Amino acid sequence: MTAIIDYGVGNLFSLKCSFLAIGEEVSVTSDADEIRNADRIVLPGVGAFEDAAKKLENSGLGTVIKEQVSLSKPLLGICLGMQLLFEKSYEYGEHDGLGLIPGVIRPLSDIVPQDLKIPHMGWNSLSFGEKKHPLFKYTNENDFVYFVHSYYAAECENYVIASTDYGAYFTASAANGSVLGCQFHPEKSGDVGLNILRAFCEMKEGKIC
Amino acid sequence: MITKRIIPCLDVRDGKVVKGKNFTGLREISSPVEFAKYYSECGADELVFYDITASSDGRKIFTDILRKTAENVFIPMTVGGGIETLYDFETVLNCGADKVSVNSGAIKNPSLIENAAKLYGNQCVVLSADVKRVDGVFRVFAKGGRENTGLEAISWIKKCVTLGAGEVVVNSIDTDGVKGGFDIEMLRAVCESVNVPVIASGGAGKTQDFIHLFKTLPKVDAGLAASVFHFGEIKIKDLKAEMKKNGIETRI
Numbered sequence: 001m002t003a004i005i006d007y008g009v010g011n012l013f014s015l016k017c018s019f020l021a022i023g024e025e026v027s028v029t030s031d032a033d034e035i036r037n038a039d040r041i042v043l044p045g046v047g048a049f050e051d052a053a054k055k056l057e058n059s060g061l062g063t064v065i066k067e068q069v070s071l072s073k074p075l076l077g078i079c080l081g082m083q084l085l086f087e088k089s090y091e092y093g094e095h096d097g098l099g100l101i102p103g104v105i106r107p108l109s110d111i112v113p114q115d116l117k118i119p120h121m122g123w124n125s126l127s128f129g130e131k132k133h134p135l136f137k138y139t140n141e142n143d144f145v146y147f148v149h150s151y152y153a154a155e156c157e158n159y160v161i162a163s164t165d166y167g168a169y170f171t172a173s174a175a176n177g178s179v180l181g182c183q184f185h186p187e188k189s190g191d192v193g194l195n196i197l198r199a200f201c202e203m204k205e206g207k208i209c
Numbered sequence: 210m211i212t213k214r215i216i217p218c219l220d221v222r223d224g225k226v227v228k229g230k231n232f233t234g235l236r237e238i239s240s241p242v243e244f245a246k247y248y249s250e251c252g253a254d255e256l257v258f259y260d261i262t263a264s265s266d267g268r269k270i271f272t273d274i275l276r277k278t279a280e281n282v283f284i285p286m287t288v289g290g291g292i293e294t295l296y297d298f299e300t301v302l303n304c305g306a307d308k309v310s311v312n313s314g315a316i317k318n319p320s321l322i323e324n325a326a327k328l329y330g331n332q333c334v335v336l337s338a339d340v341k342r343v344d345g346v347f348r349v350f351a352k353g354g355r356e357n358t359g360l361e362a363i364s365w366i367k368k369c370v371t372l373g374a375g376e377v378v379v380n381s382i383d384t385d386g387v388k389g390g391f392d393i394e395m396l397r398a399v400c401e402s403v404n405v406p407v408i409a410s411g412g413a414g415k416t417q418d419f420i421h422l423f424k425t426l427p428k429v430d431a432g433l434a435a436s437v438f439h440f441g442e443i444k445i446k447d448l449k450a451e452m453k454k455n456g457i458e459t460r461i
Binding site: 011013014017018020021046047048117119120121122123124125144146147148165166185187188189190191193194 | 210211212214249254276279280281283284285302303304305307329330331332333375376404405406430431460
């Protein structure tokens with residue numbers, strides 16, 4: 001069973017449907033025990049980093065996530081949920097993240113040419129570099145996924161498992177052991193996205209097979 | 210690199226997809242959920258649903274349709290039609306919408322855009338503007354294109370983007386339903402004045418109209434159409450193949 005963490009950030013109906021569509025049992029929950037009992041955890045999120053980070057902290061769910069990660073339970077952060085996995089964000093100030101993947105969140109305007117629009121919104125392609133991570137075992141180089149974001153994960157070169165090109169290359173997906181993150185929305189990326197979720201659901205505790 | 214988006218638009222009334230010509234003479238086609246599935250399989254990059262129902266019964270049918278679509282289709286979905294309050298935003302977002310488009314509701318109450326953008330983020334708020342030339346000036350029309358608001362369109366669109374609209378659908382009433390191509394002049398004026406994604410709507414009649422649009426106005430992000438897709442006059446697969454052949458970034 002997959003637990004989608006409900007901490008009052010964004011709408012989770014589509015995300016829930018996407019797991020059901022691949023035949024995965026899913027629970028949208030803010031209950032610590034239910035999260036502990038799940039085989040894997042999804043941390044969603046849209047909106048502002050500071051607000052989301054506070055909600056995770058105040059609800060105690062940030063602590064539950066860290067505890068579960070220490071037990072090597074697979075965790076997938078999506079969009080803002082991915083950004084929260086990093087150490088810090090510079091979105092409107094400086095705010096601490098969960099610190100589960102080394103790196104920081106910076107504005108796309110730092111690296112994207114001025115004539116391109118921000119947010120980076122729409123379908124863009126994935127490149128994997130030399131070695132493809134198991135999260136992408138059903139995904140091909142240059143497959144398209146759907147992005148909507150104005151910030152990106154920086155200073156995390158050793159943890160990038162997919163990047164995308166929008167006038168500059170930046171993190172599309174990152175991993176640190178069983179902690180995984182997608183800047184794009186797999187639940188809105190058609191069959192390509194569903195296959196990424198399928199690969200995530202096939203990962204076992206303690207190892208990424 | 211990011212791709213140009215092709216977006217079929219589904220006008221829904223009483224649970225069915227309809228398509229008007231110049232906003233009048235509505236004609237029924239069929240099931241929105243089936244349409245959505247079909248378009249997703251054909252390579253549509255996004256779907257737009259407009260609720261053109263007036264009754265509350267129709268509203269309920271519409272939200273059921275959204276939910277059923279979200280259960281079956283996994284591409285971004287923009288929902289509009291009769292969005293007047295934050296409660297309306299919440300309702301359709303809870304049914305699986307990713308973006309919400311405002312039109313008459315924002316004309317009546319522009320702070321709707323600001324409040325929704327604060328609550329859900331700019332990326333969630335789409336301004337849909339029905340624009341028509343009146344004595345050589347672009348004017349914004351309300352109520353499905355029936356009522357001239359007197360607002361000058363470019364300054365209206367700029368104002369909405371400043372308030373927090375993260376994307377603009379420009380629907381030219383002058384070219385809508387005519388199938389003679391998109392309104393390049395109007396779209397150019399919009400592209401030159403805002404720096405958020407611009408979706409061209411109104412006038413697509415053949416594949417070449419989309420090619421011409423993206424070649425002439427590289428700042429246009431997406432092309433939207435309804436009847437030409439519904440009636441199969443343009444097949445999205447063929448359109449995308451043609452875009453690729455012409456060097457336009459597209460998701461295939």
